[in-house]
Amino acid sequence: MGKYIVKRLLQFIPVFFGVTLIMFAMQNIVPGDPVKLMAGEKALDPQVELNIRLQNHLIEEDADGKPLYDENGNTIPTPLWKQYGYYINNLFHGDLGNSYARKLPVSEILSEKYPYTVRLALVAIIIEAIVGIGAGMISAIKRYSFWDVLVTLVTAIMVAVPAFWLGMLLQLFFGIFLKDVTGGAFYLPISGAGGKYALFDNWDYYILPAITLASVSTAYAARIMRSQLLEVMNQDYIRTAKAKGLSRRQVIVHHALKNALIPVVTYIGLDLGAMLSGAILTETVFNWPGVGYEIYRAITQRDWPIVIGGVTIIIVVVLVINLVVDVSYAFLDPRIRFGAPKDNK
Amino acid sequence: MKKKEQEKLQHHIEAHELKKKKIPKGKHLLEVKDLKMYFHTQDGIVKAVDGVSYTLDKDETLGVVGESGSGKSVTAMTIMGLIEMPPGQIEGGDVLYRGKSLLSMTEKEMQGIRGNNIAMIFQDPMTALNPVYTIGRQLGEGLRVHMGYSRKQALARAEELLGMVGIPNAEQRVKDYPHQFSGGMRQRAMIAMALACDPDILIADEPTTALDVTIQAQIIELMQEMQDKNHNAIIMITHDLGVVADIADKIMVMYAGRPVEFGTADEIFYNPIHPYTWGLMRSIPEQATEEKKPLTPISGNPPSLVNVPKGCSFSPRCPYATARCKEEEPPVYKTESGHYSRCFFSGDKAFVEKNSPRTTRDVATGTRKKERKPQAALDDTTARAVQALKESQAATEASNTKQTKRG
Ligand SMILES: Nc1ncnc2c1ncn2[C@@H]1O[C@H](COP(=O)(O)OP(=O)(O)OP(=O)(O)O)[C@@H](O)[C@H]1O
Ligand code: SF4
Ligand SMILES: [Mg+2]
Numbered sequence: 037m038g039k040y041i042v043k044r045l046l047q048f049i050p051v052f053f054g055v056t057l058i059m060f061a062m063q064n065i066v067p068g069d070p071v072k073l074m075a076g077e078k079a080l081d082p083q084v085e086l087n088i089r090l091q092n093h094l095i096e097e098d099a100d101g102k103p104l105y106d107e108n109g110n111t112i113p114t115p116l117w118k119q120y121g122y123y124i125n126n127l128f129h130g131d132l133g134n135s136y137a138r139k140l141p142v143s144e145i146l147s148e149k150y151p152y153t154v155r156l157a158l159v160a161i162i163i164e165a166i167v168g169i170g171a172g173m174i175s176a177i178k179r180y181s182f183w184d185v186l187v188t189l190v191t192a193i194m195v196a197v198p199a200f201w202l203g204m205l206l207q208l209f210f211g212i213f214l215k216d217v218t219g220g221a222f223y224l225p226i227s228g229a230g231g232k233y234a235l236f237d238n239w240d241y242y243i244l245p246a247i248t249l250a251s252v253s254t255a256y257a258a259r260i261m262r263s264q265l266l267e268v269m270n271q272d273y274i275r276t277a278k279a280k281g282l283s284r285r286q287v288i289v290h291h292a293l294k295n296a297l298i299p300v301v302t303y304i305g306l307d308l309g310a311m312l313s314g315a316i317l318t319e320t321v322f323n324w325p326g327v328g329y330e331i332y333r334a335i336t337q338r339d340w341p342i343v344i345g346g347v348t349i350i351i352v353v354v355l356v357i358n359l360v361v362d363v364s365y366a367f368l369d370p371r372i373r374f375g376a377p378k379d380n381k
Numbered sequence: 382m383k384k385k386e387q388e389k390l391q392h393h394i395e396a397h398e399l400k401k402k403k404i405p406k407g408k409h410l411l412e413v414k415d416l417k418m419y420f421h422t423q424d425g426i427v428k429a430v431d432g433v434s435y436t437l438d439k440d441e442t443l444g445v446v447g448e449s450g451s452g453k454s455v456t457a458m459t460i461m462g463l464i465e466m467p468p469g470q471i472e473g474g475d476v477l478y479r480g481k482s483l484l485s486m487t488e489k490e491m492q493g494i495r496g497n498n499i500a501m502i503f504q505d506p507m508t509a510l511n512p513v514y515t516i517g518r519q520l521g522e523g524l525r526v527h528m529g530y531s532r533k534q535a536l537a538r539a540e541e542l543l544g545m546v547g548i549p550n551a552e553q554r555v556k557d558y559p560h561q562f563s564g565g566m567r568q569r570a571m572i573a574m575a576l577a578c579d580p581d582i583l584i585a586d587e588p589t590t591a592l593d594v595t596i597q598a599q600i601i602e603l604m605q606e607m608q609d610k611n612h613n614a615i616i617m618i619t620h621d622l623g624v625v626a627d628i629a630d631k632i633m634v635m636y637a638g639r640p641v642e643f644g645t646a647d648e649i650f651y652n653p654i655h656p657y658t659w660g661l662m663r664s665i666p667e668q669a670t671e672e673k674k675p676l677t678p679i680s681g682n683p684p685s686l687v688n689v690p691k692g693c694s695f696s697p698r699c700p701y702a703t704a705r706c707k708e709e710e711p712p713v714y715k716t717e718s719g720h721y722s723r724c725f726f727s728g729d730k731a732f733v734e735k736n737s738p739r740t741t742r743d744v745a746t747g748t749r750k751k752e753r754k755p756q757a758a759l760d761d762t763t764a765r766a767v768q769a770l771k772e773s774q775a776a777t778e779a780s781n782t783k784q785t786k787r788g
Contacts, residue, residue: 272508278463279503280523280574281496283489290522294513370558371512 040366044359055351056127059344060120066340070094073338074136086111092133093122132345137337142345146327150349153319153326157311159246165304168254172261172300177288179266187258194255203248203321210244245322249315253307260303264296271295298368305361312357313350393527396493399479400581408480409436410614411460411582416474418452418459421467425687429455431638432474435631437582440608442615444625444646446661447635448683453618456635457584461501462491478581497527500575504587506567510559516543516570517555523577542573546603565596569603576607583608584616589624601628623665626650634658637684637694644720653737654714654727656699662738693724701726701736 063070071080071088080088086103089095095111096104103111114122126133132142175187268274269292277291314328323329327346334342366372404410413435420427429452437443445453458464460476462483476483478498483491500523503509510519520542521535530538536555543551546569559567568588575583585604589597605628608615617625625632625646632649634642634657642655653659660679681698684690690697696706706725714727726732 272503272505273511275463276503276509276519276571276574277511277522279461279495279501281492281494281526282522283492286526291511291514295511298513369513370515371560 041359041363044362048355048359051355052352056124056348057120059348060123063123063340063344064116064119068338070136070340073340074134093119127348132348133341135334135339135342137334137339137342142341145330145342146346146349149325149327149330152324153314153328154312156242156245156249156315156319156324156326157308159242160250160311161304161308163246163250164254164257164307167250168257168304169261169297169300171254172258173265173293175258175262176265176269184262187262191255191258194251197251198317199248199252199315200317200321202251203245203318206244206248207321245318245324248321249311249318253304253310257300257304257307261296261300264299265292268292268296294368298365301368302361302365305357305364309354309357309361312353314346390529392489392493393497393529394493395490396497396527399481399494400498402479405480408477409438410441410479411437412477413456413460414475414477416456416459416476417472418455418464418469419472420469422687427686428638428689429469429686430459431689433633433635433640434474435633435640435643437614437616437631439581439614440612441630442605442608442617442625442628444629444632445616445618445635446620446622446625446632448620448679450683450686451635452638452686453620453635454586457501457586457616457618461495461499461584462486462488463495463501493527496523496575496580497578498580499582499584500578500580501584501586502568502571502575502588505591506564506571507591509571510567512559514558515555516557516559516562519559520555520570520574520577523574527578538577539573542577543570546570546573546607547599548573564592565599568592568596568600572600572603572607576611576613579611580613582614582616584618586618587620588617590619597624604628621665622661626665634661637689638686639694639723640721641695641724642720642722644718648718648720652720652733654720654733655722655724656701656726656736657695659737660698695724701732 070092071085071094074088075085086095089111090097090101090103093114096114098104106112130143132146134141135145138145171187171191175184178184265288269288274287274291277287282290314326314331316328316332318324319326319328320332327350331343331346334340334346413433416430416433417428418430420429431452433452433456435443445456447453455464455469459469459471460483471484478494483494486494510516517536517539520539521530521532524530524535524538525532540551540555543554548554548566548569554562559570562570571588583604588604589600592600601624604615604617607613615628617629619625622632629646632642632644632646633640634649634655636657642649642653642658644652649658650662653662657679664678679698684694684697690707692708693699693702693706693711696702699706703725709725711723711725713721713723715721
């Protein structure tokens, strides 16, 4: 097991460099001079501009930090491989650059936003796991019953309804139609929320965004669970278990569930990774002050350091989550834990 | 509370009592009477089992032989109560175990019987074990359900059982998962699992089909050895007449859901009276070589069980079929010894004499049986030699697994 984790961690290294390379390339491909974007509307004093370029390692400098000039008296742009080196170095020091629009370090902005995304994702994933697995199980166990038909129907609708639209419907229903009943609870005011003074510590506020965020994947989780359980129930080892004299309940609980859960757990785990990357649509609809909304805002404002820094962090988070999922997968499935003979070629 | 516990265990208690009960006079350990199991499918009614009858007593081995799709597995599963109903439906007949009807038992009562009184092992040991639990846990499960063993007791017993079926280093091996076992070892584990609760009847559904030839012989031998010890009855299902030649006391040949011939092993091998049995015998390789004739497989394919041919169901493939065979269903021809056959000509001595395969084969019938002595009767040296032999076999097997793992 330990070996397996180390092996997986070592696989991080090439992925990390690959991803940062892509990010770095993007930074250099997006149109527009970064210095101009930093300056915003204002025209820059040439000396200030030179300093910014130096600070950001866009031009070569000498040992004293003075810019180097070529024979024509122009500054020399730093070669890209060197810039990449600076970028990686900064990354390892937790420096993701500064936001153009907000003039704050990207790392500071993201660390303020991330907890909201994490908490929303956790609530959503709990809903997804409980409702998805539960509904899928009922559906499979009582196959072709009223409940099965209901689950199949509802999940089909849930898959089809886009998250942002569901979010709006929920807001409309609970926030406006039921305003008097709920006393405004559950309702996240569209304007003003996400601002400095909005309070998100009240758990009521998590319910509607979490349902919105979890909706589609809950439906998928239920469907995967149903089909997996039905498939597992046809396996030979289930017949063996029945032949031993186990009751239907024992067969399902002790023999079918664990096998059926393996792919579902994988799905839900990967979904958690996706949710932790910031649900741009849900966060935008609910003005949720998480990374998804922040990245959305940064894109509209061409605030590239936030976009790139955010995406870099997200990729690391997704990698870690994938590792956790794979390890738990191995925990559920001994064939992976110990390596099946045929895989050890 | 106490009462509830009692109720929960009631069906197990009944099953245990039934196992101890003396078989009523005139009854058998297992008696299958004109059993019919049909499947109601979209394509029509599949008559998977259509009038199977036989009796079985302790220490006996019944071989059930027939081509793929002839209803062998469904017969066994029906006895175990493992057929989903619907689509399956029992259309008639009965199964009596120690004089008690299994078909009229409730699902709960059957749970008490399964694994405890009647156990079953399946064709493919690669898929018959749950991949996510250890061998030990799966071995002990029956004991926990039927005998109320604790987890620890069950594991200890599982270890013993595993050793008993010839798996070396059992105390380590119980902690292994199925994928760490070779096919032969898994089938040994399956046998150990089936025998855990000391059942009266062991149903083995093609237990060796998925294994290679050397391992096949070991598995069969192991089953016999266990039978000598436990005195259980065995129903050995196979599509290969050769496999049952050496071990069966009785043989039932099935074709298209029906037993076409049934008799003692001697009767089937020395004096077969049904053309389908002849066909099967001619397709045993050794048989063919002794006759100095090429192998003669039965031509054509088994019929669809939805549309069983009119008259004798074997008539489209039977080399001796007459016009009558295609119109009328042949009656059961039965000798006083209980040997029976469904063919118009089974009673015709001259016809049988002329067409049945010459059995120069000194049919093993005897060989194995005569050898079969109680374990204790073996003198010490022999016993030790046998033990050593078994160990080396098992060791070879174990190293084979290792090799596959490494390779
Ligand atoms: N659940 C089911 N629904 C419909 N038909 C079935 C079902 N189970 C079995 N059958 C049919 O019953 C017939 C007998 O099947 P069975 O498995 O008993 O054959 P078999 O003699 O064991 O063959 P094999 O040697 O291939 O194992 C087959 O034609 C099969 O298609
Ligand atoms: S009844 Fe006729 S068709 Fe059927 S086995 Fe006998 S000879 Fe062949
Ligand atoms: Mg079969």
